[in-house]
Amino acid sequence: MFLPYDLLALVAAACWAIGSILAVAPARHLGPFAFNRWRLLIVATALWLFCLVDGGWRTLSPGLMSAMALSGLIGIFIGDTALFAAMNRLGPRRTGVLFASHALFTPLLSFVWLGETMNSQAMFGALLTVAGVMAAVLLGRRAEENHEWEMDQGDVRVGIALGLIAALCQALGTLLAKPVMTPDVDPVAASAVRITAAGAMHFLLLFGGVRVAMAHHPLTFQVFRQTATNGLLAMGVGMTLVLLALKYGNVGMVAVLSSVSPVLVLPLLWWRLGRSPAPGAWFGAALTVLGTALILLR
Template structure:
């Protein structure tokens, strides 16, 4: 019996929540471009090995390669780089708030392009879920919080713009990938194509001498290990789960369920910072859980 697409989307959200915590140190060490470049190279190599070993590459129809490549350029090359640039400036909590808006972008784009609609209970659940995520992250900081992860680094306005750009690119990349996944493309092979395209674009801008693409500090074994672990959790597993969910579910619902990752970050931040989230975070988490239950029980 296949796993329901909504559970796959929630599993992807869990992967992204874990990866957002794992990414802070290596992303700030290398910079957004170098961090993205190295983790994409590692993940693409692993995914192609799995695709070749399993024979999944045979499911890729030539006419669908370009759409998967476009999805990778928009959703991963631009989207992920913008997200980690926002994370470097704003920290994981505030960057998570902005990135969570991808669910709203996805639902609107899916309605406009695929005419996807939601039933009454599902719509209520979706609104509660999105509202809960925003509430949890916006009001999840204690007034006395002084941890380095909450500090501003650079222009906050630029960080906000980058976070919203990342959300829009995530929505666009998911929308472009939907037809190919509906056609039966193997999710691991699709992820490999998307990742390889984004990886090539990153190495190309480095070869062109773009200063932002250079690493802030030299790569070492510790940072390489952190980068590899982050990439395998977030992109290797998380992105593949999302593509698998898209084979059976609509774009809007997959996006909304996968957007709960910022709420799942809260207990991880509690563990990492040694302090419980603020009351607003608990309220938001409760709304998110209620909304998710309504969606899953429809």
């Protein structure tokens, strides 16, 4: 049956899938640093307002804030910036398969760091899920596909390296958050701390005159709307759900279940591009569904 954290991780994956589609245009318009800076500012403002009204800020402690700030610097400031830089070069589909490798990094690191283990059925399900995600994304492109999202934008090797850095940072950021996410901690407040720390670093780079932090093009209302929608859905809702899942769940299982977002992207790309994914994508999606079922029914 569904356990609460299982469902939360899957809903977070859906938020990230929709967010990745919404991110392509504004991330390429603004550049990865400016795009991340704007969405962090928007989401941090919204979360802190919610915490002030809800009273969730009272659950914060110096130890929790330190851990969450470090988690945000690694997982969001470094990880998300690398992710969108990779997406600008490789597009959402190929970036998705690289980022999905965080579902391999996280269980391995959680075993070494936290001593967490999986039973044999859950482990087999996790391997099937990750294999399915990667197969769906790698085999999801038709030979005749020529949409700009599938075209290389710069050095592919740099894009691959950035995608793997993003996955590793996602895993490390999750592991840093897990030990302090006790049942009495408000996940919205914890998420606000993570996002604020990452946003502060982005603004330090901007005010320090770092060239790479500058926007590629001026912010327009349409780009602001796309950035805000992406941030509130993918980061405001998605990341908060992941932190809530970590309060009750195994960090490796949360990582595996939330990694199915690239498979959920496939029907969105079908809708966006007007063409169904290649047959190999459906094979990968079937493996993902089977693996997820084994995890949920363990």
